[in-house]
Amino acid sequence: MKKKEFDDLVASIRQAGKIRRGERPASRVVGFGDPAFAAPASRSQDPAATRALKLGLRFGPLPAARRELEALRSLAPDDARIWLGAAATEERAKTVGRDARILHFATHGFTDEEFPLESGLALSTPVPRSEGGDNGILQAWEIFESLRLDADLVTLSACQTGLGRELAGEGLLGLTWAFQYAGARSVLASLWEVDDASTAELMRRFYGHLGRGLSKAEALRLAQVELLRRPSTSAPFFWAAFQLMGEW
Numbered sequence: 465m466k467k468k469e470f471d472d473l474v475a476s477i478r479q480a481g482k483i484r485r486g487e488r489p490a491s492r493v494v495g496f497g498d499p500a501f502a503a504p505a506s507r508s509q510d511p512a513a514t515r516a517l518k519l520g521l522r523f524g525p526l527p528a529a530r531r532e533l534e535a536l537r538s539l540a541p542d543d544a545r546i547w548l549g550a551a552a553t554e555e556r557a558k559t560v561g562r563d564a565r566i567l568h569f570a571t572h573g574f575t576d577e578e579f580p581l582e583s584g585l586a587l588s589t590p591v592p593r594s595e596g597g598d599n600g601i602l603q604a605w606e607i608f609e610s611l612r613l614d615a616d617l618v619t620l621s622a623c624q625t626g627l628g629r630e631l632a633g634e635g636l637l638g639l640t641w642a643f644q645y646a647g648a649r650s651v652l653a654s655l656w657e658v659d660d661a662s663t664a665e666l667m668r669r670f671y672g673h674l675g676r677g678l679s680k681a682e683a684l685r686l687a688q689v690e691l692l693r694r695p696s697t698s699a700p701f702f703w704a705a706f707q708l709m710g711e712w
Contacts, residue, residue, distance in 0.1 A: 493565060494568070495547065496571065497547070497548050497552060498525065499553075501524065501589050521572055526571065528663070532671075535667060539566065554600050560613065564615050566616060570621040571621075573654075575625070580629040580631075581603065583603065584601040588600055612646060620652065623657040625638075644710055650711050659701070684708055
């Protein structure tokens, strides 16, 4: 099949899907940030949390994350659901539906390369926690099972969210794969541990450019260039970790 024929086929499939759904375009933005964490010792009885801690997950405050969520809110001031602190729960994350156009997580994350579907995002610790209930860690297998999205973009503003394990025939298994399977057309994720303050600044600029009508790829490029030009964030560590995967 020639490239033009392939492109025409993809376009026709997407158009058919829109007609079948008969839905108005999703316009809501949803964000979770700076969750409230219990002391690590209180998580010692939870196997997922215990393994996450061994893999380097840190439970601590992320005050700059709130700036990211305010930038996100500016994209749809009248139609945004922003959950901060104790309200940023795993239970709420699992209820995000197909009306979310952009979904943003500003928290801690970890990648389990041995068991990639165990990789996760840390959300608020349930207090009290019920037996058999959520543990406050949204893992890739739970995203795979529970979430059904129709999102233009999912942003995983946390450490190492773009990593995973290469599996023949499937690609890179991990959080990005799980969100794409759930229905995200693009996932913005990180390749290494990121700094709270510089990440918040990058996201503020990214959403600012996105709100002015630029494409996701161009909005990210401009945000990264702007941090590159600032003396305090010129090192690649501060701006180069985030990569856009999926539709650009």
